[in-house]
Amino acid sequence: MWDGMMSGMMTGIATTMIPMNIAMVLFGCFMGSLIGMLPGLGPITAVALMIPVTYGLEPTTGMVLLAGVYYGAIFGGSTSSILINAPGEAATVATALDGYPLARQGHPGKALAVAAYSSFSGGTVSVIFLMIFAPMLASVATSFQSVDYFALMILGLTAVSAFSGRGGVLKALAMVVVGLMLATVGTDQTSGVQRFTFGSLELLDGIEFLLLAMATFALTEALSLVLNRDESSDSLKPKSIGLKSLKVTKKEFKLIAPSIARSSILGFFIGVLPGAGATLGSFMAYGMERNLAPPEERAKFGKGSLRGLAAPETGNNAASSGSFVPLLCLGIPGSGTTAVMLGALIAYGIEPGPRMFTDSPEVFWGVIMSMYLGNVFLLILNLPLIPYFARLLAIPKNFMVPMILFFSLMGVYLVTFNDFDIQMMVIFCIAAMALRLMNFPMAPLLLGFILGGLMEDNLRRGLMIYNDSISFMWERPLTLGINLTTLFILLFPIIRSFLLSRKNGGTKEAAV
Amino acid sequence: MAQNEFFTARTMPYALSVVGIVLSLLIIIMPTVDDEGKKSLPEATDGMDWKKAIFLVVAMVAYGFTMKWLGFIIASIVFLIVGFYILGERRIKTMLLAAIPLVVVLWFVMSSLLGVYIAPGEIFYMLGVL
Numbered sequence: 001m002w003d004g005m006m007s008g009m010m011t012g013i014a015t016t017m018i019p020m021n022i023a024m025v026l027f028g029c030f031m032g033s034l035i036g037m038l039p040g041l042g043p044i045t046a047v048a049l050m051i052p053v054t055y056g057l058e059p060t061t062g063m064v065l066l067a068g069v070y071y072g073a074i075f076g077g078s079t080s081s082i083l084i085n086a087p088g089e090a091a092t093v094a095t096a097l098d099g100y101p102l103a104r105q106g107h108p109g110k111a112l113a114v115a116a117y118s119s120f121s122g123g124t125v126s127v128i129f130l131m132i133f134a135p136m137l138a139s140v141a142t143s144f145q146s147v148d149y150f151a152l153m154i155l156g157l158t159a160v161s162a163f164s165g166r167g168g169v170l171k172a173l174a175m176v177v178v179g180l181m182l183a184t185v186g187t188d189q190t191s192g193v194q195r196f197t198f199g200s201l202e203l204l205d206g207i208e209f210l211l212l213a214m215a216t217f218a219l220t221e222a223l224s225l226v227l228n229r230d231e232s233s234d235s236l237k238p239k240s241i242g243l244k245s246l247k248v249t250k251k252e253f254k255l256i257a258p259s260i261a262r263s264s265i266l267g268f269f270i271g272v273l274p275g276a277g278a279t280l281g282s283f284m285a286y287g288m289e290r291n292l293a294p295p296e297e298r299a300k301f302g303k304g305s306l307r308g309l310a311a312p313e314t315g316n317n318a319a320s321s322g323s324f325v326p327l328l329c330l331g332i333p334g335s336g337t338t339a340v341m342l343g344a345l346i347a348y349g350i351e352p353g354p355r356m357f358t359d360s361p362e363v364f365w366g367v368i369m370s371m372y373l374g375n376v377f378l379l380i381l382n383l384p385l386i387p388y389f390a391r392l393l394a395i396p397k398n399f400m401v402p403m404i405l406f407f408s409l410m411g412v413y414l415v416t417f418n419d420f421d422i423q424m425m426v427i428f429c430i431a432a433m434a435l436r437l438m439n440f441p442m443a444p445l446l447l448g449f450i451l452g453g454l455m456e457d458n459l460r461r462g463l464m465i466y467n468d469s470i471s472f473m474w475e476r477p478l479t480l481g482i483n484l485t486t487l488f489i490l491l492f493p494i495i496r497s498f499l500l501s502r503k504n505g506g507t508k509e510a511a512v
Numbered sequence: 513m514a515q516n517e518f519f520t521a522r523t524m525p526y527a528l529s530v531v532g533i534v535l536s537l538l539i540i541i542m543p544t545v546d547d548e549g550k551k552s553l554p555e556a557t558d559g560m561d562w563k564k565a566i567f568l569v570v571a572m573v574a575y576g577f578t579m580k581w582l583g584f585i586i587a588s589i590v591f592l593i594v595g596f597y598i599l600g601e602r603r604i605k606t607m608l609l610a611a612i613p614l615v616v617v618l619w620f621v622m623s624s625l626l627g628v629y630i631a632p633g634e635i636f637y638m639l640g641v642l
Contacts, residue, residue, distance in 0.1 A: 056626045170542060174535045181528050193521035219572075226568060226599065227560045399610055402595025405568065406588060406614075409575060413584075414622060414630070422576030426569060433565075437556050456524045468518035 005135055012365030015060055016373055024057070024065040025370050029377045032072020037079050037392055038400065039086035040221045043278075043320075043337045044443065046073035048213040049404075051344050052411040059348035060363045064370040066341050067324075071123060071371070074278060074320055075378050076389070078115045078313055083108060083390055091278035091320075094286040094312035101304035109245025110252075114306055115313045116383045117248065118260050122314030123375040125264035126271070126321035131368055133272070134357075138329040138364075141354035147462035147472040149330075149353075151482040153455045155489070156274040156332045160444050162489045163273075163280055169490070171440045176448040182207055183452020190460060202420045209343035211412045211421055212449055215428035216442045218408040222401050223433060246383065256310040259289050263314035270315070271322020277335030281319025282312035321371060328364055329354060333450070336443030343450045567598045583633025588615040 015021060028050070035046035050069045054062030077092035082099035095115065102111035144152070161172035185196045186206025197203040263285035270281040289311035290301045301308040323334035331352030333339035345352050350360055357364050382389070412421050432442060466472045474480050575591040582590070592611035601607055622628045636642040 056628070170535060170539045174532070174539060177528055177532045177535060181525070181532065184525050184528070188521040191521045195521060195525060223565050223568060226564050227562070229559055229561050396601075398596055398599040398601040401568070401599060402592050403610075403614070405572060405595060406592055409572060409591075410584075410588065410618070413579065414628060417631070419576045419579045422579065423573060426572045426576065429572075430569065437553065439556075459524075460519050463519050 005131065008135060008361060008365045009131065009369065011361050012369030015362045015366035016064065016369040021061055021064050021366065021370065022373065024061050025068045025373045026377055026381070028065040028068020029072040029075075029374050029382065032069035032074075033076035033079070033378070033382055033389060034072075034392060035069075036073030036076025037389055038076075038404075039080050039084070039393070040225050041073075041218075041404070042077060042091070042221075043070050043073035044213070044340055044446075045218045045221055046070070046076075047337055047340045047344075048210065048218055049407055049411060051210055051213075051340070051347075052415050054344065055347070055415060059345070059350050059360070060366045062344065062348060063341070063363055063367050066344060067367050067370055068374045068377075070337055070341070071119075071317060071320055071374055072378065072382075074316055075116070075119055075382060078119065078316075079112060079386060079389065080393060082111045082115060082309075084393060091282055091316045092312075093279075094282040095309065095316070097286065097302055097312070098305045098308035101302070102306075102309060105304050107245065107304075110248060111309060112386050113246045113248050113383065114252070114256060114309050116379055116386075117253075118256065118263075118310040118313035119317040120375050120379040121260045122264045122267055122317035123321055123371065123378075125261075126268035126318035127368065127371045127375070129265075129268045130321055130325060130371070134325050134329050134364075134368065137325060138354045138357035141330055142358075144330075144354065144478070145462070145476075146458040146465065147476060147479050148482065149332075150455060150458040150462055151473070151479045151486070152274075152330060152332055153451050153458070155482050155486045156326070156334070157444070157448055157451060158486045159274040159489050160335075160447050162492060163277070172444045175435070175440050175442065175445040179445040179448025179450075180452040180455070182212065182445075183449045184456075189453070189457065202418060202424075207424070207449075208412065208416055208421065209340075209347070209446075209450055210415060211425055212428060213340050213343065213446055214408040214412055215425040216432040216446060218404060219425060219429040220432045220436060220442070222404040222408070223429065224436070225397060225401055227433075246386075252306055256306050259307045259310045260314045262288065262292075263311045264318045267315035267318025268322040271319030271334065272325045274326050274332060274334045277323050277337075278316040278319045281322070282316035285311040285315025324367065324371075327352070328356065328367065331356065331454070333447060336446055339443070339447040339450050346450075564598055568595060571595055571598065579633075581633050581635050583636065584630045585615055585619055586633060588618075 016025070031050060032043070032046050035041055035049060036043060046069050047066050050066060054065055057065065074091060077087060078095045078099070081087040081092040081096035082103050085096050085100040087093045087096050099111045099115060102108070157176045158173075161169050161176055183206070185203055187194050187197075187204055194204065266285055266288060267281040270284055271277060273280075286308060289307050290298055293301065293305075293307060297305065297307060320335075320337075323338050326332045326334045327338040327342060331342065331354075333342045342352055345363075350356060350363060409422055409425065412425060413419070436442065462472060463470070472479055473483055571591060571594050574594075575587060578587045578590070581587075589611045592615065593607050596607045596610065619630065623630050632642055
């Protein structure tokens with residue numbers, strides 16, 4: 001195993017150290033930080049916006065760039081959380097809990113520096129774990145059959161719904177079904193039958209995944225900035241940050257080091273779970289640290305605790321690296337962002353899954369090794385540049401929103417050269433806006449859409465092998481195991497809310 | 513043709529529609545667990561700037577229609593300027609300075625550096641310019 005890992009690492013190093021790929025990691029981190037810093041725009045939007053750029057590149061270079069954008073965007077999101085209490089997305093909400101109070105107390109530089117060191121450590125530790133666990137899982141996964149993949153995809157979709165955190169499980173599941181339905185539009189690959197094309201030539205090839213990603217994330221997020229008047233001051237001006245204030249003392253390092261170590265491990269394993277991703281990673285790490293902290297330190301949580309800032313920052317970066325495990329090993333994305341990356345992989349013509357480990361080792365190891373490089377770049381490049389990046393937050397919305405709309409529309413148009421796609425994007429954008437207002441989450445829709453085709457293929461193949469019987473769902477031990485896990489994840493929120501209501505009832509009774 | 517009798521092109525859409533109906537009914541019947549979802553639509557949309565958002569949506573639709581006729585450069589510059597104007601910007605010089613270089617640089621990068629062919633607008637053929 002170790003020999004394989006060493007040779008894989010060498011392949012990865014050889015792939016990453018090509019000047020073009022180094023430049024792409026740098027460019028990806030830079031662009032990710034810039035986009036992620038804009039309030040309202042998270043990693044999914046950042047990755048989706050950068051996909052059109054990657055279409056002209058080699059698959060490995062493209063993936064390396066997108067991975068850079070991903071962790072750059074998480075890092076950028078932390079910056080806006082700390083400076084203006086405007087998290088770019090859910091994964092950096094926990095960062096704002098202690099980061100923003102620290103900034104208000106006159107230590108914005110220190111808060112940013114702690115966030116940068118924590119992100120770096122969390123990212124690095126989890127890349128090491130990724131290197132160890134990903135090949136192991138990939139080698140096990142080669143024994144998976146179509147039916148296991150089908151079951152795994154159901155598991156992934158259920159998990160994303162269960163952990164979506166917005167609007168409840170039912171709404172998230174409904175969005176998964178909408179995504180799966182959208183995936184059926186176009187010509188059926190096996191039978192050649194046209195489905196839901198309404199005689200339109202433009203719909204014969206189905207809906208472009210980039211179009212859906214841009215419409216449901218980039219366009220709606222930009223329009224949300226316009227719709228919500230509460231932040232509609234012309235710009236969001238952060239206080240100016242002096243470079244000197246970025247210093248962190250030895251004592252402070254000693255204080256946060258154990259938190260970083262614990263949160264890295266926790267974050268990685270949460271990230272590996274399908275559907276959990278960076279948001280859960282950051283909140284769980286924050287919760288764990290608060291519970292472990294001595295009473296006097298616990299009192300500081302929420303008021304500017306360094307441990308309270310280091311933990312979620314480490315957790316979300318570790319989880320984002322962890323979410324690459326199911327993507328690279330099984331071809332099943334663990335989060336909305338990795339779902340968009342899976343769509344990009346398919347567009348490059350690479351079949352994701354355990355075979356990618358043997359068929360395209362340069363992509364597999366290139367992405368992993370580029371993460372090391374990305375973490376180093378983020379630390380040494382972004383930290384000193386933060387004061388300059390922060391000026392971006394001062395760009396008035398008047399200019400920012402039309403530019404985001406333009407980049408999204410243009411990104412799709414320059415890939416398909418079809419003006420019908422722009423109209424379709426607008427229709428999806430309006431539908432997504434309406435659904436968001438009713439608190440329906442969008443990431444499950446995207447995941448359902450991307451996995452829809454693969455799921456149908458695997459189920460069809462499975463049924464052929466098992467003579468049109470679905471008995472494989474319970475007769476094959478591996479499939480049964482996956483199905484039972486799915487059932488547990490589905491029932492978990494119900495069990496949890498039941499236990500919570502009993503606990504609350506008990507406390508109330510005790511109080512009476 | 514390797515068409516499976518049991519599993520046809522209709523199977524997945526039918527199955528999904530059944531699951532969709534069941535989930536929709538459950539959403540209606542089951543009590544809402546999330547606080548945000550408990551708000552009525554007028555409550556959730558209270559104080560939102562609909563006018564600007566609707567104008568921007570109309571601008572996007574118009575951008576889609578004009579792209580083929582005006583070509584990428586002109587349609588994009590017009591879209592950006594209209595967008596800035598809708599959101600309250602009135603300084604013409606600033607709007608031009610923000611839109612023109614951005615679109616031109618992007619067009620140059622795409623067509624000259626990345627070799628992507630971007631067709632000129634049909635109006636140029638109609639006017640006999642091209």
